[in-house]
Amino acid sequence: MSTTVATIQIVTNEMNYYGPIIILIFGIFGCICNFITFTATQLRKNSCAFYFLCATIFDLLSIIFGVTTRFANDQLGSTLLHTNRVYCKLRAYLVSGIPLVSMYLILLSSIDRYMSSSVSVRFRSFSQMKIAYRATVIAIVISFLSCSHILILYDLRPVCATMPGPYTIFDSMFVVFWSGMIPHVLMLIFGFLTIMNTRRKNRRIHIRLQTTNLTVYNQTQNLERKTDKQLIIMMLVQIGLSSLLIMTRMIYYAYYILKLRATGYEKLVDSFLTSFTILVYYTNFAKSFYIYTLSSHLFRSIFIHRIKLVIRKILGQYGQSIFNDNNIQTVTAIVPSRTRNLV
Template sequence: MSTAMSTTIISTLTVVTFEMNRYFSILILLFGTIGNVLNVLIFHQPKHRTNPCAVYFFYASIAGLIALYSGLASRVFAIFSLDASATNATICKLRAFIVWVSTTASSWLLTYATIDRYCISCRDVRRRNLSNLRFTRRLMIFAVVSGSLIFAETFYCYVPNLRNSPLTCYGQNMACRLYNEIASALAFVFIPSIIMLIFGYATVQNVRKLLFSIAPTTSTHGTTMTMKKTDRQLIQMLIVQIILLTIFNIPLAIQRLYLTSTLNVPKSLLRSAIENLCFQLFYLLSFMSFGMPFYIYTLTGTVFRNEFMELFRFVSRKVRIAAF
């Protein structure tokens, strides 16, 4: 490949990477904010506050909002050269810590929700009894505390003003990056994904057994049937989210490990440009997983969709009353 052609390709890749970061970051942040805020409003309704799975969804949406703003807002600010985390050490470390804790907590809250749905779908009364709010609160606290302990190293490892790294605010040396990539790959992606897939599959099997074994009677109508329908749709919504969460987050985890393992390998400018484009793309896809739950729930759950429409009509009435 000629030098002129190589230079042209590098220039094109650089422009594509910059424009992708500019527009996709804003779009993901915008739609993610709208979706997560609506999730919070819907799952905060009184009828959902006693459902452990809905409580997990509620706090996962809050964690998703925090992850989106701590992870993508700096990219939007960088467009206007206003990203303080790129130059200020304190903001850099704090932002990295919040990103990792919020993303990990969100992932584990969905993991716990999967386990909760498995428990509620079991015939064993002891397992069903594990689905309760007291246990839910303990697990949520555990998720935040354990995430904070795992990624406390960011206050030492992360430094701003880095040049040869995927992000300006990043791990300062090989040891820091290696620990961070392995910890994030395991705690944020692989372990939660494996647990979610296992319990998700087991839940589907349990639901199938229940559907085939329960004969319709007069007692299955009314409130009881409605609750069962809600539980089934929560499972359906959760399964779809698990699949997409796994698909969107695994590429970034692999790319991070690859970049760290080849940190000391000499690379051409073209190879660096390609790797940077891949990293930025996978980074955006990873954060897209925190912005899409509302749209997944709306498409896959009729109960959730109906509640959203009720919320929309309620807000519309309030707006009309306020206008007059």
């Protein structure tokens, strides 16, 4: 038993030290690459790309603020969390509100794809930039307002923690349902509705092609179908992994809040699981670039093209001679995608 205890302690300590560093490096790099891609000229007027861009900004904020403040508390000897009342409330509020905005922006992207793939002209009219601007503002306001109870009911007790009693149960349910289950269940629903819309659209195209003899029309529709399929896979992979990572953390968080206080070996295991699920949680906000890159040729093409443009600008004429490739295809649209200090 002593060997097992020592092993768990070593693994937990190493995970708490190196895990946040790895997430920071890969997360910040990935968010910068996402920003480079989604600000491409081809994507600036696309509503889905706009949601992905805004989600990337909040992913970056989630990683930088959440991971660095926790690392400072666990590894750098910072005592602000359990000694400063304002910092306690503010951190608890922001580590809930900022990631929540990111999740609901991804939900909006899945709704946008459902609307854009609909056979109804009225539904397709909702997939446009002016709607995306308004929906993004609404998502940000609702996310931060819904977390405002944290500013009131979190305090030093003597460490930064929730108000004891019924609020503890409410807080755990709020985290599990509002911050986890509700957005991801809706993402999956709209993701599969998008697939159904795409299949319905393909059937309509097939019937139309049987009554026409336009080769150009056929090629155009084939290209659109390939793009739709590629980006639907991209969106579903993002939603599927996000659901897995977030719900892993949320379910354990609720279990930890509601279970009896552990001692000895059980407490050590709880410490390991807490650290592991927190890393899993923040991995969700560091993964999007790698998911998009692996699942979408469209995303890779735009990203590589943007990187080449940046290198050309940096190197000037010499860079133009290196990357003198006029055969890069321009893609015109993208459619896919107990205490609060526990995070």
